[in-house]
Amino acid sequence: MLYRSRFLSFAIALLLAVGSSGCAMLETRQTKLQAVKTVGIISAVGDEFTFEKGGLTGLNERSQSFPVGSWGLDDMIVQRATLALNGRFQVQPVTYNRSAFAAVEKGPIEASVNFIRKDPFKNLVQSEVSPQGLDAYIVISKAKSKFGNGGRKLYGMGFITYGTVLASYHHIHALYEVRVINGKTFDMIEKRVAQPLDNAGAVRLAGPSRLVDESFSPGVVDPARNDKLQAAITDLVARSLSSTLNDMHLAEVR
Amino acid sequence: MSIKFTRTGVPIQMMFKSRVVGSNEVRPGLELLTKYTDMVRLDVWPALLNEPDGYSRLRLGTPLLVLVASILLCAPAMAQPAFTLPAPPFELPFVPPASGTWNVMVGVGGEYAPKFEGSKSSILSPVPIISIRRVGSSTDQFRGSRDSSSIALLEFGDLRAGPAAKIIRARKASDYSELRGLGDVKTAFELGGFVEYFPVDWFRARAELRQGIGGHQGAVADLYADFIVPVMQRFVISGGPRFSWESTKATSPYFSVDAVQAMSSGLPAFSAKGGAHSVGVGAQVSYRVDPKWEVRGYVEYQRLLGDAAASPLVALRGSPNQTTFGVGASYSFDFRIR
Numbered sequence: 001m002l003y004r005s006r007f008l009s010f011a012i013a014l015l016l017a018v019g020s021s022g023c024a025m026l027e028t029r030q031t032k033l034q035a036v037k038t039v040g041i042i043s044a045v046g047d048e049f050t051f052e053k054g055g056l057t058g059l060n061e062r063s064q065s066f067p068v069g070s071w072g073l074d075d076m077i078v079q080r081a082t083l084a085l086n087g088r089f090q091v092q093p094v095t096y097n098r099s100a101f102a103a104v105e106k107g108p109i110e111a112s113v114n115f116i117r118k119d120p121f122k123n124l125v126q127s128e129v130s131p132q133g134l135d136a137y138i139v140i141s142k143a144k145s146k147f148g149n150g151g152r153k154l155y156g157m158g159f160i161t162y163g164t165v166l167a168s169y170h171h172i173h174a175l176y177e178v179r180v181i182n183g184k185t186f187d188m189i190e191k192r193v194a195q196p197l198d199n200a201g202a203v204r205l206a207g208p209s210r211l212v213d214e215s216f217s218p219g220v221v222d223p224a225r226n227d228k229l230q231a232a233i234t235d236l237v238a239r240s241l242s243s244t245l246n247d248m249h250l251a252e253v254r
Numbered sequence: 255m256s257i258k259f260t261r262t263g264v265p266i267q268m269m270f271k272s273r274v275v276g277s278n279e280v281r282p283g284l285e286l287l288t289k290y291t292d293m294v295r296l297d298v299w300p301a302l303l304n305e306p307d308g309y310s311r312l313r314l315g316t317p318l319l320v321l322v323a324s325i326l327l328c329a330p331a332m333a334q335p336a337f338t339l340p341a342p343p344f345e346l347p348f349v350p351p352a353s354g355t356w357n358v359m360v361g362v363g364g365e366y367a368p369k370f371e372g373s374k375s376s377i378l379s380p381v382p383i384i385s386i387r388r389v390g391s392s393t394d395q396f397r398g399s400r401d402s403s404s405i406a407l408l409e410f411g412d413l414r415a416g417p418a419a420k421i422i423r424a425r426k427a428s429d430y431s432e433l434r435g436l437g438d439v440k441t442a443f444e445l446g447g448f449v450e451y452f453p454v455d456w457f458r459a460r461a462e463l464r465q466g467i468g469g470h471q472g473a474v475a476d477l478y479a480d481f482i483v484p485v486m487q488r489f490v491i492s493g494g495p496r497f498s499w500e501s502t503k504a505t506s507p508y509f510s511v512d513a514v515q516a517m518s519s520g521l522p523a524f525s526a527k528g529g530a531h532s533v534g535v536g537a538q539v540s541y542r543v544d545p546k547w548e549v550r551g552y553v554e555y556q557r558l559l560g561d562a563a564a565s566p567l568v569a570l571r572g573s574p575n576q577t578t579f580g581v582g583a584s585y586s587f588d589f590r591i592r
Contacts, residue, residue, distance in 0.1 A: 030341075054455050055484050061454075149396040149482045149490060151412045151452030164484040195355055247354050
C-alpha cells in the first residue's frame with residue numbers, strides 16, 4: 001500500500017514536471033508577443049527587380065536585374081507596417097544597413113535542411129540595426145518561390161515571361177517574408193511568407209503575383225521609369241502586407 | 255491501416271493511393287520538399303487493399319467518394335476561404351505555426367494496372383486523393399507517376415537530392431491463379447535516395463537507388479527522363495524513357511521458381527538473376543480547368559528484360575509487356591486557421 005502511494009506521488013510529481021516544462025515548450029507566439037511592447041521595422045526588399053523567362057525557353061536563358069531603389073518601396077513598406085502595427089505596439093524608428101539585409105540570399109545549398117541553419121537575419125539585427133534594445137524587430141526581406149513544373153525559382157520583386165507552345169504569359173511577383181526577431185535574445189519568434197492574393201488565378205506562386213500584359217516588360221520601358229510597373233508592384237505589396245501582418249496576429253488591436 | 259508522418263515545412267498532403275505503375279508497388283507516405291514547396295506528406299494505406307478481389311477496394315472507396323462529394327457541395331467555388339478555424343491552443347517547438355490559409359484538394363481517380371509484376375491481365379482500382387497544403391506552396395512541381403516518395407533535403411542550383419522510399423506490396427500466391435503453387439512474397443520496403451536535375455524548365459532527369467528490406471533484400475536502381483511541355487499555361491504534357499536495374503536479391507523472390515514450387519505450380523524450376531530489369535516509356539497530361547478543378551491522366555509502359563522476362567511465371571503465364579493507365583480529377587478549396 002505504502003509502495004503504491006509512493007509510486008503515485010512520484011508519478012504525479014513527474015507528470016507535473018513534464019507538464020510544466022511541456023507548457024514552456026509549447027508556448028505560443030501569442031504568449032511570446034505579449035511581452036513585446038516596442039518594435040522596430042526593417043524592410044529590405046525593394047532594391048532590384050528581376051526579369052526572367054520560364055517554361056519553354058532556350059538553353060541559356062539568364063535572368064536580368066535592374067535597380068529600382070528609386071521606387072522607394074522599402075520606405076512605403078515601413079510606413080504601412082508602422083500604421084498597421086501602431087495599434088498594438090509602440091513602433092520606434094530604426095536605422096539599418098539596408099544593403100546588408102538585401103544582400104542576404106541563401107547559398108547554393110538550400111532546402112528543408114535550412115531550418116537547422118542559423119538564420120542570417122539574427123546576426124544582422126544584432127550588428128546592423130540601431131538602436132538596439134527594443135523588445136522586437138520586424139524584418140521584411142525577399143523570399144523565393146518555385147515557378148512552373150521545373151526547378152525554376154523566383155526571388156523578390158520581378159517579372160517572368162512563361163512560354164508555352166501556344167502562347168506566352170507575363171506575370172509580376174512581389175515575394176517577401178516577415179520575421180519577428182526578439183530584440184533581447186535575437187531568437188526568431190515567427191516567420192511568415194506573404195501569401196498569394198485572391199486574384200493570383202492560375203499562377204501558383206508562394207507569394208503575391210498577378211498576370212500582366214507585355215507593356216510591363218523591360219523591353220518596353222526601363223523598369224525604374226515604368227510607372228505602370230511600379231504602381232502594380234506597389235499595389236501587390238500594399239494589399240498583401242496588411243493580410244500577412246494580420247495572419248501573424250501583429251496588426252490586431254488589443 | 256498504416257500512417258506515416260513527417261515534420262516540417264508545413265503543408266501536409268494526405269493521399270490515399272492504391273497500386274502504382276507496374277503492379278505491386280505502392281508509395282509509402284513521406285514526402286517533404288524544400289521549404290518553398292513546403293510539403294509534408296501523410297499517406298494512409300489501408301490494409302483492405304491487400305484483398306485480392308478488388309471489391310473491398312470499392313467498398314473502401316464509397317465512403318470516401320461520399321466525403322469528397324459532400325465537401326465539393328459544401329465548399330464554395332471561390333478564392334475566399336470556405337471556412338475559418340480557430341487558432342490551435344498550443345504550438346509545437348520547431349514546427350511552424352498552423353495559422354494562415356490552407357488549401358485542400360480532394361479528388362478521385364482510377365488506375366488500370368497489371369495484377370502483379372509480370373501478369374498479363376490487369377485490374378482497375380479506385381484512387382481517392384486528399385491533400386492539404388499551405389496556400390502558396392508549389393503545386394506545380396513536376397512529379398512523375400513512377401517517382402518514389404521522396405524528400406528533397408538538398409537543392410544545389412538545378413539539382414535536387416534526398417532520401418526516397420517505396421513500398422512493394424506483398425504478393426500472395428493465393429491471390430491469383432497464375433501464382434498458385436508459388437511462395438508468398440512479403441511486403442518489401444525500399445529505402446534509398448534520389449537525385450534529379452532540371453537543366454531547363456522543360457526537362458528533368460531523375461535517378462533513384464533503393465535497398466530492399468522485407469520481401470526482398472536486393473538493390474533497385476531507376477532512371478527516368480521527362481520532357482515537360484506546357485502546351486498552354488494550364489495544360490502540360492510530359493513524357494520520356496524509363497529504365498530499371500535490379501540485383502539478384504531483388505529479382506529472385508518474384509521471378510525464381512524453386513524445385514518445390516516447380517512441383518506444386520507445374521512451372522519449370524528457374525533461378526532468376528539480377529541485371530537490367532525493365533525498359534519503357536511513360537507520359538502524363540494535366541489540365542487545370544480553372545484554379546479549382548484539375549484533371550490528370552497518365553500511361554506507363556514497361557517491357558520486362560533479362561531474367562524477369564525469361565522467368566516461366568512471365569514467359570508461360572504472364573507477359574513481359576506491362577502497361578498502366580491512370581486518370582483522376584481533383585477539386586481544391588481554401589480554409590483558414592486564425
